Amino acid sequence: MIPAMGTGRRRVLLVEDETGIVEPVVAALEREGFGPVVAGTLGDARAAFEAEAPDIVLLDVNLPDGSGFDFCREVRRAGDVPVIMVTARGDEMDRIVGLEIGADDYVVKPFSARELVARVRAVLRRFEATARQGEHAAGAGPAEVGGVRLDTARRQVTLDGEPVELSRKEYELLALLMRHAGAVVTREQAIEEVWDTNWFGSTKTLDVHISGLRKKLGDDPAAPAYIHTARGVGFRFAGPDEFGAGAGTP
Numbered sequence: 204m205i206p207a208m209g210t211g212r213r214r215v216l217l218v219e220d221e222t223g224i225v226e227p228v229v230a231a232l233e234r235e236g237f238g239p240v241v242a243g244t245l246g247d248a249r250a251a252f253e254a255e256a257p258d259i260v261l262l263d264v265n266l267p268d269g270s271g272f273d274f275c276r277e278v279r280r281a282g283d284v285p286v287i288m289v290t291a292r293g294d295e296m297d298r299i300v301g302l303e304i305g306a307d308d309y310v311v312k313p314f315s316a317r318e319l320v321a322r323v324r325a326v327l328r329r330f331e332a333t334a335r336q337g338e339h340a341a342g343a344g345p346a347e348v349g350g351v352r353l354d355t356a357r358r359q360v361t362l363d364g365e366p367v368e369l370s371r372k373e374y375e376l377l378a379l380l381m382r383h384a385g386a387v388v389t390r391e392q393a394i395e396e397v398w399d400t401n402w403f404g405s406t407k408t409l410d411v412h413i414s415g416l417r418k419k420l421g422d423d424p425a426a427p428a429y430i431h432t433a434r435g436v437g438f439r440f441a442g443p444d445e446f447g448a449g450a451g452t453p
Contacts (some may be wrong), residue, residue, distance in 0.1 A: 212238035215323060216257035218248040218274065220267055221292060224312070224335065228261070231316035237323070244422045245269045247267060250278070261319070262306075264297065270302060279305035283371055285326045289319070302411050305370040314393055329398060337385040348444040351429060353381050360442045367419050372397060376412050377440075380430065385442025413438060 216230050219225050220243040232239040240255045242248040245268045252260070260278055264271040275286050288301040291312040294369075307326045310319060316452050346353045350363040358374060360367045367376065375397045380388055393409055413430060422429050431439045 209298045212236055213327065214238045214240055214255055215259050215261060216244075216248065216251055216255060217261045218243075218271060219242045219261070219263045220244065221263075224289075228319060231320050232323075235320050235324075237320075243267070245274055248273065248274055248427060252278065252281070252284075259323055259330075260284060261289050261323070262285045262286055264288060264301075272300060275301065275304050275306055279370065283330075285371075287319075287322060289314075293360045298407075299411050302372075302394060302408055303370070303415055305372070306424040307372065308322060337440040344376075346384075346442050347431060348384050350435060350439060351377075353378060353383070362420055369416070369419060370412075373412055373416050373419070376409075377416055380440035384440045386446070387437050389437040391437075399410075 214235075215237045217225065217228060217232075217239055219228070219241065225241055225243075229239045229241060238249050238379075240257060242251045245264075245266050248260075248262075248266075251257070252443050262271045262275060262278075271288065271290070278284055278286055279428040285307045286305065287310060288306045289310045289312070289425065290297070290301075291319065298309050307330070310322060346355070352361045354360070360369055360374065360377065376393065379393060379396055390409060397412075398408070414424075417424055417427065417430055420429050424432075427441075429441050431441065433439055
């Protein structure tokens with residue numbers, strides 16, 4: 204395991220066992236002012252995550268002692284550290300799995316080290332902006348539409364009083380939709396506010412998260428109660444008048 208360089212720089216945990224990838228990525232990260240920590244196995248990754256408290260994780264899927272998907276789930280359960288999957292497995296199903304378990308971005312090999320560093324900056328920038336928005340919204344009180352209640356102070360969601368487990372991006376997307384309940388949120392607005400204006404990925408990412416939200420809210424896509432599709436435009440969360448109840452502002 205390669206330790207972080209310096210103490211004041213943001214730390215990037217790179218979980219990768221291919222030397223040909225590690226060396227240029229580490230060099231690019233150091234050149235751009237980051238402190239990289241490299242782990243070649245899941246075991247080393249777990250130890251580094253605890254010891255180094257990284258600001259972001261770059262995570263390969265195929266590792267000598269297991270799947271990076273498993274570690275991504277562990278990181279998500281541990282808190283709000285952003286994760287970028289870095290893998291040779293580029294088929295759509297792998298991308299969907301990575302995003303559904305909470306990855307913030309998905310980079311397919313081969314890639315340029317400069318592009319990867321740009322993605323790191325974009326994800327961190329969006330993550331930090333969201334954290335600031337969360338602090339600002341914490342005193343605004345919960346939002347409630349129908350049976351869905353979003354508590355911004357605790358970053359918790361319940362459905363008919365039962366907790367709903369959402370990934371960070373699912374939560375941010377739901378908060379955006381509920382903040383505009385009754386009005387259409389365009390696809391472009393969702394991508395810009397939940398991901399980043401410099402988002403590199405496909406807009407299918409948005410569809411994956413909408414599908415995940417619908418599933419977790421028990422919403423039938425053919426006859427949704429909460430998340431409606433405005434074809435060719437975006438999505439609309441049902442307004443409070445559609446349930447005969449008021450709603451707060453997230």
